[in-house]
Amino acid sequence: MAENMNFQDVLNAVANGDSDNMTSKKLGISRTMFSKYRNGHKTPSDEMLEKMIAISGLDPTQAYLATYAEKLHNPRVAEAFRHLAA
Numbered sequence: 001m002a003e004n005m006n007f008q009d010v011l012n013a014v015a016n017g018d019s020d021n022m023t024s025k026k027l028g029i030s031r032t033m034f035s036k037y038r039n040g041h042k043t044p045s046d047e048m049l050e051k052m053i054a055i056s057g058l059d060p061t062q063a064y065l066a067t068y069a070e071k072l073h074n075p076r077v078a079e080a081f082r083h084l085a086a
Helices: 007-015 022-028 031-038 046-055 060-071 075-085
Strands: none
Touching: 007 022, 007 031, 007 046, 007 060, 022 031, 022 046, 046 060, 060 075
16 A cells, blocks of 8 residues: 555545445445545544455555544644554
């Protein structure tokens, strides 16, 4: 995955070219919930993130660091998380 991976990269890997509707079905969640992930209004639970990792084949450490970087409100700490994921 590219350097400085972010949560959108995780979602794109999970989608793997499928529509958001198809991806939400793969994950067993509503299209509305997936849209909240896409728009940055919500981040997934660890359980959901594990499902995303299994579907996408992403490195778990990279996926967790990229996802948790989104949850942080301190831009410097978030950037440090993203660099760890690289």
